[in-house]
Amino acid sequence: MDRIWSRHIYNSAAVVPYLPTTGSVADLGSGAGLPGIVVAAMLPAVEVLLIEPxxxxxxxxxxxxEVLELSNVEVKRGRAEEFHGAFEVEAVTARAVASLDKLARIGLPLLGGEGELVLLKGRNVEREIPAARKVLRRLGAGEPTVLRAPTIPVVEDTVVVRVPRRGSV
Known part of the structure; x- marks a missing residue:
């Protein structure tokens, strides 16, 4: 049980300080609800779209x-690409879904205005950045920023990558 909290729940919570406090966020490949359910519980004023095929x-x-009474959650069945053009969000998040270049291709088209990707990634994400730069530029994204995101003192920091969207895609 301790491992579930430290490895999954606190890890998911690490993305919250980098997300908007109003508007909407899409969680790609929501699976068991990480980080989407955690985000929705921590940011009740944010509409959280859980996208899961x-x-x-x-x-x-x-x-x-229903169990957690999260009225700010909407579950959307399908692949993220199926929702391109259907709605826009202020931020897109994902955890353990795909490489940075693939997440850019499926996530950036969901962003409106100056939204951003806010992704939970592994410690080796810096190795993914060079391969992703061409895709990021083509899709109108800015330079990725890799952050060490702390949660609580007894849990290792989590790695969060922020990629701003610039202009229209």
């Missing part, structure tokens, strides 16, 4: 929305 996981996410 698997029906069984969507059922779980819908159940957690």
């Amino acid at each position: 698997m029906e069984r996981r969507c059922a779980w996410l819908s159940e957690m929305r």
Whole structure:
């Protein structure tokens, strides 16, 4: 149980300080609701769209929305690419979904205005940045910023990558 808190819940919470406190956030590949459910619980004024292609996981996410009484959560079944042009959000987040270049291709088109990708990544994310730069430039994104995001003193820092969107994609 301790590992679930330190490895998953606190890890997911590390992204919250870098997200908007109003508006909407899309969580790509929500799976078990990490970080999306944690974000929704911590930011009740933010609409959180949980995007998940698997029906069984969507059922779980819908159940957690009801059990936790998270009126700010909407579960959207499908791949992120299917929602390009359907809505815009202020931020897109994801945890353990894909490489930075792939996340840019599927996440940046969901951002409105000057939104940004705010991604939970592994410690080796800096190795992904050179390969992602061409895709980021083509899609109108700025330079990625890698941050060490602390949670609580007894838990290792988490790595958060912020990628701002510049202009229209």
